[in-house]
Amino acid sequence: MDAVCNGPELQYREKIRAVADALRAHKGPIFVVSHVDPDGDAIGSSLGLYRALRALGKEAFWIAEPPRYLRFLVREEEYTGPLERLPEGALLVVLDAAEPGRVAGAPVEGFVVNIDHHGTNPRFGCLAVVDPSKAATAQMVKDLVDALGVVWTPEIATPVLTGIITDTGNFRFANTTPEVLHTAAELVGYGVPLAELTDRLQWRPASYFRALGAVLSTVAFHFGGLLVTAHLPPGVQVEDSDDFVGLIRYAEGSQIAVFLREREEGIKLSIRSRGGVSAQAVAVSLGGGGHVPAAGATLRGVGLEEAYQRVLAAVEEELRRTGYL
Incomplete structure (x- = not known):
């Protein structure tokens, strides 16, 4: 393992094969995790790889807390609780x-x-495969499962395709390349019920629609409509609110959309952009990160009013950089 950890820089396919070799050779337990507040790509890529490792006969464990709209993908016995320490x-x-x-x-x-597709990833770990050209981490997991030699089943392919669908906005975003569509077609060919899956991914509880009305009442336009913002009003409860930024980003004439919601750790920002404006640049200036068209940040120790002021200042700087102002 140390030889792999300290090995030379490899190309993408070589790195994927190196990871597959390390996973096949490992004799102990393998724990699969993702990021806080997991989205479709986090859940889809990690669940798909976990199932592939189990199919390979590995002692694999999946640690995750999927949001409500993704829980239909998971069986109860697949959950493992969070760990403070990893076993030897x-x-x-x-x-x-x-x-x-x-x-x-x-x-x-x-x-x-x-394994990640965020360009801001510092390449931590013994084996790091980071490729920002990939639309989703799930797309990379597809290559990894192929390299592992696992036989594809609908149970493995469904969460992997879910990760690709959600991170491409149902194949509407600019990251939907021919390679992405080819990968998705392969996964559908493994037995994924595409129409059923895409329909199920849109289900939301009644609380979501009540919250949606409250959120839409906060919609505001700035810089002549180039920026559209909204927030979750205090006291409004909703479990899944990630969709809201995706709704307001379709305001005609807008180049960037920001959705704000108060959390225990601070004001969480979800940012989407188009037209050469970088959501990533705005997020990084506010202490966050992500992709050029989709990014996020958390502002700690501030209220909603100050959070708006910081967002407006950061977006104004980006709009000036890109020539919109």
């Missing part, structure tokens, strides 16, 4: 986590495999 001889696979501080469920220690 364990291998940790971290998926879709842009930095060690965002890893949820287990400490980042021992032999760590880091």
